[in-house]
Amino acid sequence: MERQTERFMEDYRQPREMIPPEDSRLGGVTSEMARRWKLLQLLQDRNETLFYSILMRNFEEMAPILYTPTVGWVCVNYHKLYRRPRGMFFSAADSGNMAAMAHNWPQSDVHAIVVTDGSRILGLGDLGLNGLGIPIGKLDLYCAAGGFSPSHVLPAVVDVGTDNEALRSDPLYAGLRSPRLRGAEYYRVMDEFVEAVMSRWPRAVLQFEDFSAAHAEPLLQRYRDHHTVFNDDIQGTAATALAGLYGALRVMGLPPSALAQQRVVMVGAGSAGTGVMRMIAAAMVKHGLSPEAAASRFWVLDRRGLVTTKRPELTDHIRPFARREEELDGMGLMDVVNRMECTAQQAVEWTGGRAIFAGGSPQEPVAPPGGGPPRPFAQANNMYLFPGIALGAFLGRTGHISDAMLVEAAEALPDMLTEEELGQGLVYPSLRGIRAISAAVALAVCTAADREDRLGGPAAEALEGRGGPAALLNFIVRSMYWPDYKSLVPLPRGVEE
Structure with missing residues (x-):
């Protein structure tokens, strides 16, 4: 009670200092977007039915307020914005009790669970327990876009500590004030969490969200053959990119099967890029290519240039897509620049207006080089x-x-x-x-x-x-x-x- 009293009196005497929405790390969030997020939260707390009705009617406008990019500002300030519990908090300190915790949750029929460990929240890094803002925002979209009932979804965070010193030293931070667990101890905690929630709600869909690269793929492979789980950062991103290619084929008047005849340049060979490549290759196999022929349609670039078989540290996921050195005789290769995302403006200028383009972030309409009205561009979301x-x-x-x-x-x-x-x-x-x-x-x-x-x-x-x-x-x-x-x-x- 002393901490709660202290927190209230600080708010009473002066506004709490927060990381401002305009912080460059937050990707274009404004004070107006933060104000609208607070207004929507007040409505959701007061009248959930009206909240979702309004969200569904204004989804295109409000989705960026409730999820990316505004949710990044929410997460970095979550320990200061927190007012009432939403979702479920598990931590390494709860080991041995997670099954009892799940069975004490009042909803007996949960349909969807989104969980994070807070280790890689958007582009903001390790935010520990503050990462719970991501599952909360994601499940708002599950309800408004996917038709899940808000009384049958569960946002959750598994707190295994944080390496964020600023959070650990903040008196308002509610998470464990210890470094992150790693290795076998980390997987023991995650195993207990998954077993607890899936034994209570065996039909639920469990989505992993914003886990670090070191754990995202291993966790997916660890559970996907036993439970209805998926990782949106890996599988959702890959499927969305593939959908964009199918959309581009439709714009050109080509059938989906024409994907097998395309050549793909992949800029980036990290976990997300690898997931995209594997998904596109799987679609090419569906349309008639062998796995080897599908892999040969890819040219993979990273910060060191074209990925070839001469690379000494090739992973098993990248090796099938690496080019053989003998294929490159007589070819000149461009250097890869540090920031490789192409904007709509650049795509139009560099191709004389021929490019079919979609970006990972919103793009302003661009006038074609020969004149005419500006063209709009879709966002890959x-x-x-x-x-x-x-x-x-x-x-x-x-x-x-x-x-x-x-x-x-x-x-x-x-x-x-x-x-x-x-x-x-x-x-x-x-x-x-x-x-x-x-x-x-x-x-x-x-x-x-x-x-x-x-x-x-x-x-x-x-x-x-x-x-x-x-x-x-x-x-x-x-x-x-x-x-x-x-x-x-x-x-x-x-x-x-």
């Missing part, structure tokens, strides 16, 4: 896919999220482009139709699961009945949460009877 992927996996009771399901989801997204958007050269559809997009993506996931003999429950019954895919799509839409005032509140059996 994971929120196109992850709500629908999770929805399809949950409703389809797939028990596993395979690469084939992700490829199918990516191929479904360009079908949502309108003729007007295709005429503008856009490779992603407008987020204004995010509910319809998520339903189509969920249908694609269920269809792929059926081919793998993984589809179960009412989704399988709908698909196998006389209605086929149309009946399954209808089932998906009817299963979505729609915010509305209800005159009756159902109680679970045994509650207040």
Whole structure:
């Protein structure tokens, strides 16, 4: 109580000093965006139904306020913004008690869990327990875009310490004040967490979010064959990039199968870039190439130039995509610059307006070199896919999220482009139709699961009945949460009877 009293009196006497929204690390967040985030939080605390109704009607405008980039400002200041608990806090100090904690959670039927360990929050590094802001924001999008009920989702953080000295020394920081666990001790804590939540809610989709590169891929491989888990930073990013390529093919009037004839230059050979390459290669294999032929369509560049077989430290994931030295005789190679992301303006200028472009961050419209109205450009954003992927996996009771399901989801997204958007050269559809997009993506996931003999429950019954895919799509839409005032509140059996 003393700490709570001290905290209140500090706020009472003067505003709390925070990292300002305009900090250059936060990627364009403004004070106005921070003000709107606070206003939305007040509404959510007061009237959750109205909050989601407004968010759904204004999704394209409000998604950047509730998630990236504004959520970065929220996370760096989370220990100062905290007012009431949302989500569940697990820590290494809870070892041996996590199953009891999960069974004490009041919701008996959780459909989706997003968890982080706070080790790599956006581009901001180790934020420890403050990283909980990411699962909270992500699940707001699950509800608004994917139709998950807000009463059936669980944001969670697993606190294994932090190497952020500034946070450890801050009296308001609520996490463990110890360095991060590593090695076997780290995986022991994560194993207990996964076992605890998946034993309580075995049908739930568990998404790993913003884990460091050292742990993201190992955790995914550790659990994906046993539970319905996926990592949006690896798999969601890869599927979104693949969807952009399919969208570009549609802009050019080509079928999805034409992907197998494309050459791909990949700038960056880290974990995200590797995941993108593997996903595109898997799609090429789907369209008829052998794995070796698909790998030969890639040219991979990193800060040291073209990745070749002469590199002494090639990982198993990169080795299939490395070029053989004998292929390069007589070829001149460009140096790779430090900051390699190409802007829409550069793409238009360098190609004389021919480029089909989408960027990882919002881009202003650019006038073509020959004159004419400025062209808009789409943003490659994971929120196109992850709500629908999770929805399809949950409703389809797939028990596993395979690469084939992700490829199918990516191929479904360009079908949502309108003729007007295709005429503008856009490779992603407008987020204004995010509910319809998520339903189509969920249908694609269920269809792929059926081919793998993984589809179960009412989704399988709908698909196998006389209605086929149309009946399954209808089932998906009817299963979505729609915010509305209800005159009756159902109680679970045994509650207040």
